[in-house]
Amino acid sequence: MNRPDFSELVVTLKGGTSKDARFQPVKPRNFDGAHDRKVVDAWLVKMEDYLYATKVGRHLAVKLAQSYLKSYATTWWRTMRQEEGKNHGYTWELFKEFVESEFVPRNSNYISRCKLRDFVNATNDNLRQYVRAYSELMPEIRHMHELDRVCQFVMGIPIWAKCKLEEN
Secondary structure, three states: OOOOOOHHHHHHHHOOOOOOOOOOOOOOOOEOOOOOHHHHHHHHHHHHHHHHHOOOOHHHHHHHHHOOEOOHHHHHHHHHHHHHOOOOOOOHHHHHHHHHHHHOOOOHHHHHHHHHHHHHHOOOOOHHHHHHHHHHHHHHOOOOOHHHHHHHHHHHOOHHHHHHHHHO
């Protein structure tokens, strides 16, 4: 099996603004192919942050990212490359689309909206806890209008907080 040539990537990663640079970006964890929107989104964001911090060009981004795949994700990517042809010039944007289409469940948006509905209906009097849980859940919900986000938030806050909000 032919391994990709990482020599240009290694040179890019070793290069920097100076030999005395003390900043060492934290490397992203390996991605094992979890079928979970939060995990996929977090890995892609961490990978993009790492690519930016290490000044890896867009043309090398996919080569670096594929080195952080493990287990099923590695097998999946190898199959993708075989189907498309090994010399296909994948862009970072296309790679992200492939990863999301394979590992983000198709019904994840629906599941997240159901969680939001259930959470709103089960809210208690702890406003801070509600705000935190709401804030963690909202990035999982795609294609929700801003006004709907606000309405969902207000519907779930404790009654005493709604009264304060209506006073203002």
